[in-house]
Amino acid sequence: MTFTFKTSSLFLFSIIFISSCSSPPTNRYQIRNDRAPDTEIDVSHIPDAVPKTEPRSQYGNPASYKVRGKTYHVNQDSKGYSQRGVASWYGQKFHGHRTSSGETYDMYSMSAAHTTLPLPTYARVTHLQNGRSVIVKINDRGPFHDDRLIDLSYAAAKKLGITANGTGIVEVTAIDPDSYQAQPIAVAQSTPVQNNDTQLQYGLYLQAGAFVSRSNAEQLRSKLQTIYNERKITASYYPDNQVYRVRIGPLASVEEADKLANDINHKGLAKPHIVVD
Secondary structure (H helix, E strand, O other): OOOHHHHHHHHHHEEEEEEEOOOOOOOOOOOOOOOOOOOOOOOHOOOOOOOOOOOOOOOOOOOOOEEEOOEEEEOOOOOEEEEEEEEEEOOOOOOOEEEEOOOOOOOOOOOOOOOOOOOOEEEEEOHHHHHHHHEEEEEEEOOOOOOOOOEEEHHHHHHHHOOOOEEEEEEEEEEEEOOOOOHHHHHHHHHHOOOOOOOOOOOOOEEEEEEEEEHHHHHHHHHHHHHOOOOOOEEEEOOOEEEEEEEOOOOHHHHHHHHHHHHHHHHOOOEEHHHOO
């Protein structure tokens, strides 16, 4: 592949700055395993990120990049993006180090990492298990752990109430800064940390495969059902995509889904991934 010197340099810098909390330990970090801050903090006084129009970051926005053998394609823009999935978080190990965009990671700021959204992107993240929501600035790449949609800063994860479990079921919706209207300060700061135990409606599943052929989908469903006979396994047709999807669930937790996915993968039956409807 041929690049001009300028393009090649930017591409190399973009790859160098691609990082996440799931990356293996390197000499770049003084802490081997990630962890929360040594001192408990009150995140209720940390304000949400404020969406504003910014140019695309000079770094972290290649058309595509590869991590651990998997290729990711960066979206041209974030308009209309809304996705449900599993959120994780990263903290002290990465604190003070460069993010993929070139900014310094601050675990006490309201920021996040995403594999494909352009940097920067502002997004509202809603924890579907308790109804809390925050606004973050996505300025980093990650998480590169399968079945994780977004990596939140420690402060953002703490405000959403997911630091204790390590993960949470969330909905990520991109915000258009040009049309964004901020709430009054008192509401904006109290909403994410209110004692809200409302669980929004969602379903957590493992998708074991997607097929154009109904017989192929049914064959996999039958094979899985024989082994996991206590599970509900379906092969349903989705007309929007014109495919049959084999799904297991609903499941009770991310931990249960991870364990089951690893077992299925280990048996060589399929390579399932988590989906949230």
